[in-house]
Amino acid sequence: MPSFSFIHAADLHLGSPFQGLALKDAAVAAVFVEASRKAFSTLVELAIEKRVDFFVIAGDVYDGDWKDNKIGLFFNREMARLERAGIPVYLLRGNHDAASVITKTITLPANVHEFPTGKPGSFKLDALQVALHGQGFAERSANDNLALTYPAPVSGWFNIGILHTSLTGREPHAPYAPCSVDDLRSRGYDYWALGHVHDYEVVARDPLVIFPGNLQGRNIRERGAKGAVLVTVEDGRIEHERLIVDEARFAQVDIVIGPEDDQTAILRGVEQAVQPVADDMAGRMTALRIRLSGVTPLHGTIVANRQQWRDEVEAACHRVHEDIWLEKLELRLEPPPAQVRDSDGALDLRQLLAEHAGDADIAVEAGRLVDEIAVRLPGGLGAAAQPLDDDVGALIEEARQLLLARGQGAG
């Protein structure tokens, strides 16, 4: 069998709106806005540099229908670079760029080959003795087990299955094209190039089943290094390695403060906790969420001077590295029990709040209220967006912190 190498990428989500980053510095925000496209350009550069034999994209090239042709022009330009380097591309549509979702088109160069959506299809690379099998999404949701209908392998060749799937379920990703690893195994292929799940995961080794994750984190839920996978086959032996191409990064650090810690100690603790992030970021702009928890007599002052504390914590980050920016300071603090006033035994505030923590009805009601406010914003600004996404819990926690602070010391 000939030796060859290929790149397996997925979930480019080109055109994805930039969410959840309250960065005050416009130049920093701009880096994040451009990051998804930059990351893909970097990957194309690596493909050319490493002279890979082909390029696989397992769905969700586009985040959704295009506002205009800008995204299509960008993708075409990158595909054309690969064509001039003699690298063919095999891709399929996922839930975000299903055939019914994308209404605009730009004619792509001839090196780009798309799998059909109605039924599985195959591409055969005779010179390499490689067969690629795949089926794209016709509609936004695919509830059938697509893998089971994939064709039999080409005997004696290296067979690759390409599929956009959540397998048997990968929270919080929507369940599409459900199947088990055994279903995949039953096809008798040598490699499964999956897409949909945004975290890198080697699901199985025999055969290799891999989610490469997305190329670039888009919000605080998509943290850590992001990239694609380079697969090399030599004398029938398969090796795989990650190609990290993200341009900017999201990270989170949890810090527990103690009752003895004053402001200086807390900020020194921030510097210590942030150091590993700096060691890890390799020159990338990083948006960091810091979560402070613990019991502290400073609870009331911190909550009342939230903005000042936010800025002091960001300053501490900058003392560690100039490219670490505070995405958000999340407070999960508790005042010492003695500080919470029990107003004549009539109301135990802490107890009351504890009883309602995680109350699903409150979360639903809060979400409904925010949606209602969003559509009333000037120009209908928030109408199309999901302003809270899954951050309702954080908002409720913030409210709890404020109430607890008010319950302190007042007589």
Ligand SMILES: [Mn+2]
């Ligand atoms: Mn997807």
